[in-house]
Amino acid sequence: MAEPGRRAEGAPTGVPLVRGAEPGRRAEGAPTGVPLVRGAEPGRRAKGAPTGVPLVRGRGEMVPAVLTAAICGAETTRAQTPYLPITPRELGEEAARCAEAGAAVIHLHVRKPDGSPTQDRAIFAEAIREIRARCDVLVQTTTGGAVGMTGEERAQPLECAPDMATLNVGSINFGDDVFTNPFPLVRDLARRMKAHGIRPELECYDLGHLDNVQLLVKEGLLDVPAHFDFVLGVRGALAASEENVRLLVSRLPTGSTWSVAGIGRHQMPMAKIALAMGGNARCGLEDNVFVSKGVLAKGSFELVGMLATLAKEQGRTVASVAEARRILRVGAS
Numbered sequence: 001m002a003e004p005g006r007r008a009e010g011a012p013t014g015v016p017l018v019r020g021a022e023p024g025r026r027a028e029g030a031p032t033g034v035p036l037v038r039g040a041e042p043g044r045r046a047k048g049a050p051t052g053v054p055l056v057r058g059r060g061e062m063v064p065a066v067l068t069a070a071i072c073g074a075e076t077t078r079a080q081t082p083y084l085p086i087t088p089r090e091l092g093e094e095a096a097r098c099a100e101a102g103a104a105v106i107h108l109h110v111r112k113p114d115g116s117p118t119q120d121r122a123i124f125a126e127a128i129r130e131i132r133a134r135c136d137v138l139v140q141t142t143t144g145g146a147v148g149m150t151g152e153e154r155a156q157p158l159e160c161a162p163d164m165a166t167l168n169v170g171s172i173n174f175g176d177d178v179f180t181n182p183f184p185l186v187r188d189l190a191r192r193m194k195a196h197g198i199r200p201e202l203e204c205y206d207l208g209h210l211d212n213v214q215l216l217v218k219e220g221l222l223d224v225p226a227h228f229d230f231v232l233g234v235r236g237a238l239a240a241s242e243e244n245v246r247l248l249v250s251r252l253p254t255g256s257t258w259s260v261a262g263i264g265r266h267q268m269p270m271a272k273i274a275l276a277m278g279g280n281a282r283c284g285l286e287d288n289v290f291v292s293k294g295v296l297a298k299g300s301f302e303l304v305g306m307l308a309t310l311a312k313e314q315g316r317t318v319a320s321v322a323e324a325r326r327i328l329r330v331g332a333s
């Protein structure tokens, strides 16, 4: 059994399992003055606010914050946390707890009964049934899967009628591994999403991934405005910092929406920055297993609760599923 904060023997290496997200504290260097909230004129971008994102809606209110729970992932193990849901039923129960805590989107991976990652469509179908039987959420299936999976394997959950799916738009070093996303694979997955009317969430781990998106837009495979998720702090890709979030956001196609998924101890600080900037945030045991230094989250729902608190502290409301559907343009593609 691995100690909390250490990688289990033989466990995949991509996600740094760092202790110590510090809830309730202002992140060092947290954004000071993106004037995106109250007081900005309705329908206009506040001075200095990042481009591309509709931050303010009528009457000067901020756009509700969409919270995503990544409840399982492919790399997190039961040795790291006994709270990891594995079976379809456990995934359904955990999704319901996350929905109750404020998550509008469930980012979904599934596992074989022995806990190893799989993209098996039958297991996805069962997990989605278990989730939908218990709560109203947007189900976002992974097409990233686990390092080393083939494109055909990775594409399987697209046959299960998810609301959304991730599209990883570039390759990166992933710990000591390589997470490969060559253009032919990305194109193929993008085509399948278009064919099924599934809204992609574009996973960007590095600045150049935004340029990859532009190429795919030119090829007619992706539409803008799009929804982006900046995954920051993977060992082998772009670091988790406010400066990087601002740079990424400044390069977004006009009107696009975005969230940040900070890895390990970066989860809450990055969420706070994103929420203050008018973006959205992702948390969950896929990316981080701790609520504070050395203290395991009892499930992703605890982390979602922390995001909801952060959102409210930033003057944001937490998006309902209907609001999330509208904000992320789910069903429009």
Ligand code: KMH
Binding pocket: 014, 073, 074, 075, 142, 143, 144, 145, 146, 147, 166, 167, 168, 174, 179, 203
């Ligand atoms: N498990 C990672 C290698 C996604 O879900 O789209 C990839 C991943 C990305 O988790």
Ligand code: ZN
Binding pocket: 070, 073, 074, 107, 109, 142, 144, 286
């Ligand atoms: Zn994932």
